Amino acid sequence: MTKVKKILRLFQEDLVVVNLGLEAFAEALRKEDVKVLQMNWRPPAGGDQRLIALLDRLEK
Amino acid sequence: MEKVLVLKNAYFDSAFLMLVSKAVKQLPGILDAALVMGTEVNIEILRGIGLLGPVAQSVSPNDLIIAIQGQSAKTLNHAMDAAKKLLRQRKTGIEEEGEYRPVSLQGALRIIPDANLVVISAPGLYAAREARKALDAGLHVMLFSDHVSLEEEIALKKKAVRKDLLMMGPDCGTALINGKPLCFANVVRRGNIGVVAASGSGLQELTCLIHHFGGGLSQAIGTGGRDLRREVGGLMMLTGIEALTQDPSTKVIVVLSKPPDGQVADKVHARLKQTGKPCVIHFVGLKAVPASGDAHFAGDLEETAAMAVALSKGLPYRGVKAFCTKRDAVVKQETRDLGAGQKYLRGLYAGGTLAEEALVLFEREGYDIYSNIQMNPEKTLKDPHRSFRHTIVDLGDDRFTAGRPHPMIDPDIRAQRIEKETAGPEVACLLLDFVLGYGAHEDPCGALLKTLKEAKDRAQKRGGHLAVVVSITGTEDDPQNRREQSKKLESIGCVVMPSNAQAARLALQIMKKVTP
Numbered sequence: 009m010t011k012v013k014k015i016l017r018l019f020q021e022d023l024v025v026v027n028l029g030l031e032a033f034a035e036a037l038r039k040e041d042v043k044v045l046q047m048n049w050r051p052p053a054g055g056d057q058r059l060i061a062l063l064d065r066l067e068k
Numbered sequence: 069m070e071k072v073l074v075l076k077n078a079y080f081d082s083a084f085l086m087l088v089s090k091a092v093k094q095l096p097g098i099l100d101a102a103l104v105m106g107t108e109v110n111i112e113i114l115r116g117i118g119l120l121g122p123v124a125q126s127v128s129p130n131d132l133i134i135a136i137q138g139q140s141a142k143t144l145n146h147a148m149d150a151a152k153k154l155l156r157q158r159k160t161g162i163e164e165e166g167e168y169r170p171v172s173l174q175g176a177l178r179i180i181p182d183a184n185l186v187v188i189s190a191p192g193l194y195a196a197r198e199a200r201k202a203l204d205a206g207l208h209v210m211l212f213s214d215h216v217s218l219e220e221e222i223a224l225k226k227k228a229v230r231k232d233l234l235m236m237g238p239d240c241g242t243a244l245i246n247g248k249p250l251c252f253a254n255v256v257r258r259g260n261i262g263v264v265a266a267s268g269s270g271l272q273e274l275t276c277l278i279h280h281f282g283g284g285l286s287q288a289i290g291t292g293g294r295d296l297r298r299e300v301g302g303l304m305m306l307t308g309i310e311a312l313t314q315d316p317s318t319k320v321i322v323v324l325s326k327p328p329d330g331q332v333a334d335k336v337h338a339r340l341k342q343t344g345k346p347c348v349i350h351f352v353g354l355k356a357v358p359a360s361g362d363a364h365f366a367g368d369l370e371e372t373a374a375m376a377v378a379l380s381k382g383l384p385y386r387g388v389k390a391f392c393t394k395r396d397a398v399v400k401q402e403t404r405d406l407g408a409g410q411k412y413l414r415g416l417y418a419g420g421t422l423a424e425e426a427l428v429l430f431e432r433e434g435y436d437i438y439s440n441i442q443m444n445p446e447k448t449l450k451d452p453h454r455s456f457r458h459t460i461v462d463l464g465d466d467r468f469t470a471g472r473p474h475p476m477i478d479p480d481i482r483a484q485r486i487e488k489e490t491a492g493p494e495v496a497c498l499l500l501d502f503v504l505g506y507g508a509h510e511d512p513c514g515a516l517l518k519t520l521k522e523a524k525d526r527a528q529k530r531g532g533h534l535a536v537v538v539s540i541t542g543t544e545d546d547p548q549n550r551r552e553q554s555k556k557l558e559s560i561g562c563v564v565m566p567s568n569a570q571a572a573r574l575a576l577q578i579m580k581k582v583t584p
Contacts, residue, residue, distance in 0.1 A: 011232040012311040018184055018208055018234070019287060019315055023248050026176045028198055029189030029212070030083045033251050036506035037187075039547075040255075042248050045180050048169035050079045051194055055107070055129025060197065 070137045071144040078132040086473045088154045097143030106131040173201050189213055196220035203227050211237030212251050218299055225303040235304055237292040241268035244288035252507035255545035259284015261376045262318035264308030266291045266325040269419025270369055273541045273568055277373035283380050286318040296328030306339055313343040320380045321347045327354055346379040348372055352421055353428045368425060368569040398563055403581040407532030410496040413579050414489045415460030416482055418475040422501045423462040426572035433576055440465050476508045479515040490523035496582045497535040499575040501568055504542025513553040521560045535578050536562040539571035
């Protein structure tokens with residue numbers, strides 16, 4: 009059987025959201041009284057896919 | 069003539085850039101304008117539309133390309149300055165708010181260590197990587213981004229299942245978690261109906277109708293449209309069903325999807341039988357079949373909502389209260405003044421599942437419907453931009469939205485299409501959907517009012533009448549207010565129906581009078 013303990017815990021908690029991308033989604037959540045942090049996201053490694061793959065290998 | 073400028077290391081999100089592009093395009097003397105990040109796909113699009121020739125310097129996905137086409141060097145310079153000014157305003161806006169905005173997820177978690185969900189709408193190229201990091205950090209994920217590969221989706225969902233986390237998406241446009249609307253979602257009542265859905269506009273319509281019928285939602289979990297494909301195996305659908313089974317606040321479970329893979333459908337059915345809770349199943353396009361134990365099958369989104377609400381209140385399901393008393397009068401009124409040449413239906417949709425629901429309804433009645441979402445290749449529109457005979461088109465399809473905002477955000481795509489459809493005398497009935505809620509346009513019905521009025525006037529001048537039948541997916545509590553939106557459309561003679569299914573059925577009755 010699939011474990012769902014953490015999902016059930018989420019259903020009991022207040023949502024606390026990190027928004028990565030379109031700001032409109034953060035604004036909507038704020039209007040609905042959700043605590044939300046907007047990230048200032050940028051493509052990693054200047055968007056260079058080879059460098060990103062290298063970063064991922066280093067992080068592992 | 070064109071002017072192209074590349075700003076190195078100047079990242080902006082695509083939604084903002086589309087707004088700036090639109091503003092620049094509207095400046096005097098400007099023929100076309102595009103502000104895009106320098107990804108390979110974007111560069112190809114720019115070349116495709118003739119806005120970009122060879123660029124001398126190397127361009128990276130982190131560089132902003134401003135490409136403008138105009139009538140003179142002077143107008144181009146003016147437009148370029150205007151574009152830069154708009155970009156600067158955004159930068160200043162961020163600083164003025166005073167909130168520190170971390171660039172990495174790790175940084176974000178240092179500021180709010182109690183975060184439990186990450187909403188990701190980064191470009192598809194990077195989105196899976198960010199989702200993987202979020203799951204590794206123990207966070208539930210809503211992945212709005214599309215253009216994520218099937219392999220990446222499977223890997224993310226397997227990881228989420230192992231870690232006991234929600235992985236909603238990729239391409240998940242809507243969800244309600246703990247009553248809070250995520251991305252494109254409506255403000256609906258809380259209650260005891262839990263939904264797991266592999267359909268965006270379908271889930272919005274369903275949650276709104278549950279609200280209208282007096283029910284409420286415990287949770288509405290989105291899975292992304294590919295979850296019930298054989299390769300993904302319904303990983304998030306099954307996880308969602310398990311969570312709703314164990315959730316004490318959920319009394320009724322609703323499952324919604326486009327027709328799934330057969331094996332996956334069997335798994336979903338088998339799992340639903342073990343929930344011990346009443347369930348309603350709707351696979352868009354498949355007919356309802358008799359109930360089996362606690363599992364009830366619904367034939368359209370409206371019936372799904374009505375069944376779920378009845379079950380949630382422990383009442384027998386007595387069918388949907390239809391528009392039947394006034395229907396005949398409305399059909400008569402809408403067909404009385406049609407001109408002899410007016411013979412076709414044109415369904416112009418913003419919601420993909422809603423378009424599909426209407427298409428299936430017409431096909432069941434023996435109509436040949438041409439579309440860009442047809443399974444039958446003989447009835448697939450050769451060019452989705454041009455209707456043929458009876459047509460229902462999903463304007464939210466990738467072929468319309470590449471480099472442009474979705475019609476739920478920007479009404480222009482649909483306004484132009486309505487003008488095109490009604491320039492000649494052959495259309496008898498327009499069938500439209502309007503989707504309200506967070507994420508959607510601030511006044512979607514108001515924005516099309518002038519276009520629709522002009523279309524109706526043109527038909528009248530030709531001695532005919534244009535029937536416009538619409539549905540509005542939304543609630544009175546949505547920022548746009550469904551009632552207010554409805555009034556606007558009614559003021560120019562549009563027929564507003566309580567659901568997409570009923571709108572499609574009314575359009576069907578109208579078309580039966582035209583081409584029995």
